[in-house]
Amino acid sequence: MKGIIFTSFIDFAEQQLGLEFVDEMLDTMPLSTGGAYTNVGTYPAQEMLDMVEYVLQRHDLDPAALQQAFGEHTFKVLTDRHGDLVESFKDSFDCIFHVDQTIHRNVLKLYPDAELPNMHAKLSDEGRRLTMEYRSERPLMHVAFGLINGCIKHFNDRVEVAMTDLSDGAGTHASFVLTREDTGPTSAAEPAA
Numbered sequence: 001m002k003g004i005i006f007t008s009f010i011d012f013a014e015q016q017l018g019l020e021f022v023d024e025m026l027d028t029m030p031l032s033t034g035g036a037y038t039n040v041g042t043y044p045a046q047e048m049l050d051m052v053e054y055v056l057q058r059h060d061l062d063p064a065a066l067q068q069a070f071g072e073h074t075f076k077v078l079t080d081r082h083g084d085l086v087e088s089f090k091d092s093f094d095c096i097f098h099v100d101q102t103i104h105r106n107v108l109k110l111y112p113d114a115e116l117p118n119m120h121a122k123l124s125d126e127g128r129r130l131t132m133e134y135r136s137e138r139p140l141m142h143v144a145f146g147l148i149n150g151c152i153k154h155f156n157d158r159v160e161v162a163m164t165d166l167s168d169g170a171g172t173h174a175s176f177v178l179t180r181e182d183t184g185p186t187s188a189a190e191p192a193a
């Protein structure tokens, strides 16, 4: 797993749980680099999952909500660093529809050793609904949910997301149904102040 996901998690944990907690976590856990991750390095994905577990053992947090919030934070981190990979998309549907075939394909050009999920998307209901199936060797469906929410916020869209776990709790296979909410007149149509 690429270091950018690790540095994003550490940054997220610092914001949510404090620097002291994170320092203690990095000191206590048997991490490959002693917790000194670089964005472009590659580290065992299990270490990331172990850090999530460490947090959950010490804080009374809902595991799904924690991973979702982390995913949302990570969308910001990814687009801050690689804004060029999303700037051509007009909205969240456009972006999510192209994650697998365009964004992650370009990620693989930048980081040939990236470990990416498979995310097959299709549009229906005259473009009002997007269905995406997530499959991965890593159990990160809740993080995927957060990335999707981060993307919707990034584009200021109004979209409802429903996730169905297809992996019996394993977190490796899920389907997401995204439905555009009726927004009425768009802000672009409103008179300028």
Ligand code: HEM
Pocket (backbone or CB within 6 Å): 001, 002, 003, 004, 005, 078, 079, 082, 083, 085, 086, 095, 096, 099, 103, 104, 107, 113, 114, 115, 116, 117, 136, 137, 138, 140, 141, 143, 144, 147, 148, 151
């Ligand atoms: C809604 C949009 C997106 C979704 C749902 C999504 C989903 C995911 C998921 C779930 C992972 C974790 C790996 C796994 O589950 O197997 C991942 C990894 C990653 N994604 Fe995306 N992604 C999105 C957008 C982006 C964007 C915009 C970028 C870059 C600009 C990006 C770059 C990456 C990178 C660098 C990794 C790490 C690969 C590794 O650990 O080796 N993703 N993505």
